[in-house]
Amino acid sequence: MSSAASMNTSTHAPARSASSSATQLDQLSFNWVIGGIATFSLLMLTLPTLIVLIASFSSAQTLRFPPPGFSLQWYLALFNYPELWSAAVTSFQVAFWATLLCVVLGVCASLAMAGSRARWVAAMDALVMSPLALPGIAVGLGMLTFFSMIGWRLSVVTLVISHVVICIPYVVRTTLASLTQLGNSLREASTVLGAGPIYTFFHVTLPLIKQGVITGAFMAFLSSFDNITVSLFLSDSRTEVLPIRMWSMIENDLDVRAAAISGLLILSTALLMIFMERVSGLSKFLVKS
């Protein structure tokens, strides 16, 4: 990625007509250090994903790398693994309901938060965002203790409830960002023209903040689908979720089928990401906000 290093030159170049060799050396060393580290980091960032993809097509019986040959045997072995599929179905169900609840609760709360400058907004914001930074494992253990205290048995319902808490920050963050960008004038115009608040929401506000809501929902879905720390305490053998299944596959006996299911997950994440970029401009929210 030497072109990455040369890109920096262009931003500083114009003022450099009378440059001595010392400043040129300075610039060159800067470009090489920054470009070198960035290249290394990008390689490191991409490597594990690529390695898993390659390893999943291995013809060997163990996880040796590089693989001695290629075959689809591990993908075919997935067909005969009912526990994995039932875990995947549970994960989809939980992620779907958790995302739906997050969107309903999150968009309503965002509307209230964006329209007000009162002191409670800052407190609410801290409350909603805190699950991002606080240890999920403590939250999970707390919920397990709480549910057993009030006598609720673990089920898909308790699992969904816990995932809503973990995923709500994503929806509120992107929806609030969209609402703040939108401002109040269009909503006020709609009200002045005689539209009721419900009509205004569905015909003016929602279409304009759609991208933020969709991006937040996508992030919420993925983080529910990927969650382990909370599910560790709240999913049992009847409601086993996919990441827990995979974790025990890898942790206990390094089951090579884990490579195939990982390969499937990587490919579907990549495709989903490209699709979401087209639909809602995913990177706009993740990279700039």
Added chain:
Amino acid sequence: MNIAKLFTPREGQLALPLAIFLHLFYVIPLAVLLASSFQQAAGVPGFSLGQYGEFFRDPVNLKVLRDTIFLGVQVTLACLILGYPVAYVFANAPGKWKGILTFLILLPLLTSAVVRTFGWVVILGKQGLVNTFLQNLGLIGEPIKLLFTHHGVAIAMTQIQLPLMILPIVASLSQVDPRLAAASASLGGGAWRTFWKIVFPLTLPGVISGCLLVFAITVSSFVTPSIIGGGQVMYMPTLIYQQAVVLLNGPFAAAVSAILLAVVLAVVIGLSTLGQKSRAYIR
């Protein structure tokens, strides 16, 4: 009429459902957890600091706490050193490169953490990439042990947290006025001096929020330490799991959780105060 009034965004009522939900299923459970950490034993009423005493008396537990904090600091610093240049290159990249870079940064972020950890198992394992490579070069005879070590965990965690450091720094860099760097250059400031005196200080808010996220998530993460550490190296989250699920020692697990919560909260509050100061300084 009443429903319509509820729907007026200017009123706070619309935030009420979420506020009630979070208090019921998040604030109260955390309070319950805290309360149960003050139990002498599971189910025994009364207030006692016994669980905390037990934690701080045992040197094994203290080592776990120390290792966890050390891992957090190590991974945060590694992410900062490796992530800042990526953010810098990204911010200065021309449009067509930005798309590819975005994909490279976001794909690992969105890919499941179990999958990424699994990738490191394949890389660091006995028959993995690193060992095969070193053996083929003739540098080592026997495969070296990388899995089940603290360094293995730190390397894998660094890669997994890297996007969380890059994104806030990119956001900060995009707000730096490019004319400032140009002014510095035309006044004779070299590339390094311009970077350290102008660009880096102006991106401190992004650096601080990146560090905050990476530290908080590293010391709380479970999958990577449990798979790469493999029970040989223990961290606070793995200790909590072991105590709660394997040994069924609820009150002690609650006390360990409370200590971990306290560490994370202290760092989050400290760093966000620093972040606010740095933001005020920039304005």
